[in-house]
Amino acid sequence: MGLAERRKALGYSQETLAGILGVDRTTVGRWESGRIEPQPPQRRGLAIALEVSLQELDVLLTGLRATGQEATGQQSSDHQRAGDTDEMIRREFLRILTVSGALAALPADEAGALTDGGLRRTPADFERMNSHLWQVYHLARSKGSVYPVIRDQLKALNEELAGGGSRSRSLLSPAADLFQMAGEVAFDGNRYTDAAASYSLAASVSRDAAAYDLWACALVRHAYLDMSEQRYRQAAQVLGAAERLAGRGDSELSTRHWVASVQAEAFAGLGDLTACERALDRAEKVRDLTAGSTNGGWLRFDGTRLAEERGARYVQLGHLDLAETALTTALAQTALSSGQSYRRRGAVLTSLAAIGAKRRDPDQVLVYGREAVGLARASESGYVARRLQALCVELGPLSGDRRVAELGAEIATLSTL
Structure with a gap:
């Protein structure tokens, strides 16, 4: 059963359902054809109107995605729906995740002996490129336009990991950084599944690299996914873990202050004014930090x-x-x-x-x-x-x-x- 069948089973016309949800009738038509999907704030209301759970609504929508792609007869451009049908970037993600686990588990000398080849690009090269990509991302009007470059950077990073060398383990942090950027592009483009996968991979690789600030920032970004669907209690739990990780990180960085700022949003969603204002007050202390508390990339919070x-x-x-x-x-x-x-x-x-x-x-x-x-x-x-x-x-x-x-x-x- 699809959306249209469920609507008809309840006796609703497209106009009636649109009126209940406060949208145009053509929007309901696009949902039912699979050409677009309801936004997170609309999903809860749609599920209630159709008398299904959010999970059941996702099942109804799943069958429409392929239908919508076939109906348009077009492939999405990189800057519009980059990644929806592109399995390559997912394979690159998973490959780095697999290799990073091995590198983290092996002693340094064994990790460096995976192959005899040396690195063509150093970890510092990748860090500089990532920093440049973050600048491009933040200046770009269309965030999705950065996606093809991120994909190329992932491919290059995987080639270096395949080459091995004594510095392979130091590539883990640049990989986690890149995953977070890919997640940001996906999140901005309403591709929540891709965003969640990217942030989860960033957290996993950051853990392998023992990079606590990177790890905490990945969790903060993941919490935004929960809050976009008003799951404030779950977001608060994720942010609690991020707060503990940030406490183990670099005290000169603004990580813990960013965590506090986002915690304020979760507490506001829960209706807790006192906790919200306390979190904002903690975030304000970022002003006490010296220059260099942000890196302009995965950590930009400066107050x-x-x-x-x-x-x-x-x-x-x-x-x-x-x-x-x-x-x-x-x-x-x-x-x-x-x-x-x-x-x-x-x-x-x-x-x-x-x-x-x-x-x-x-x-x-x-x-x-x-x-x-x-x-x-x-x-x-x-x-x-x-x-x-x-x-x-x-x-x-x-x-x-x-x-x-x-x-x-x-x-x-x-x-x-």
């Missing part, structure tokens, strides 16, 4: 985003005046003229639009929401699109305003990016 983080947490908790003060400050800090990312500014704008929705102020929703939609289109960011999809849940009481209804329809189309 510059704390105003928007605090504002977003207050929105979650319903403290709208406190949220607006923090977010207005953050918006000034994310002016595009200063070179800040579309993704970051889009998130702040969406939070300000959410405040307008909670206040039943359509003008505030429209001012901030329209700009956020424009940035989501310009950047092709799945992250901003997800934030806007979550905003749609708040727009229900304002749906009688034609302008707000039109904005909701625009947001619904972002899922096709």
Whole structure:
């Protein structure tokens, strides 16, 4: 049974189901044809409407993926759905995971004697390339455009591991770094299964390398997957493990402060204001660190985003005046003229639009929401699109305003990016 069959079994038309979920009828049609999938904020409502569990909904969607690919008769481009049908990168991931376990288990002299060949590229070469890729990733409007380069870097890394040599074990950290970047690209593109696999592999290889900060950061990124589907308790558990790992890492790095910042989001999702503010206060202490507390790659937390983080947490908790003060400050800090990312500014704008929705102020929703939609289109960011999809849940009481209804329809189309 597919989505359409389940809908019909319950006596719903596409229009009726769309009305229940607050989406356009054509969106329901795309779901049922397998051309797009519901965003995480929509899945829970869809499962409830269809009277199935989230796991059962996933089963219904699984059969539609292949159908949708056959119906379009097209292969997805790298920057749109990179990795959906590309098994090569998964094989590269798994190969590095297998080799890293062997290298970690063997004594150093035996690991270096796997082959007689020397390395053509040193670990430092890979670290420099990874650092460059992170810079490209953060500056790119379309994050998926970095995917082909990540794939090539993985292939080169595997070739070096196959070559062996006394420094093979030192390649584990660059591999874990690269996995995290691949996970970020997948997460931004709404490919949660690929993102979860990438972060899990990053954590596994970081463990083999005894790289506690890398390991903690992989867990932080994995926690975002749970929070994207509102599994805040599970996220808090993962972040608790990340906090302990960060405590064993380099005290000069900002890892533990980033963990605290993300813990604040999990606590806000659980409705715990006290724990949220304590976590934010711990995160604020990043300002006491000296220069060099971040590496510009897998660890970038330097406190510059704390105003928007605090504002977003207050929105979650319903403290709208406190949220607006923090977010207005953050918006000034994310002016595009200063070179800040579309993704970051889009998130702040969406939070300000959410405040307008909670206040039943359509003008505030429209001012901030329209700009956020424009940035989501310009950047092709799945992250901003997800934030806007979550905003749609708040727009229900304002749906009688034609302008707000039109904005909701625009947001619904972002899922096709």
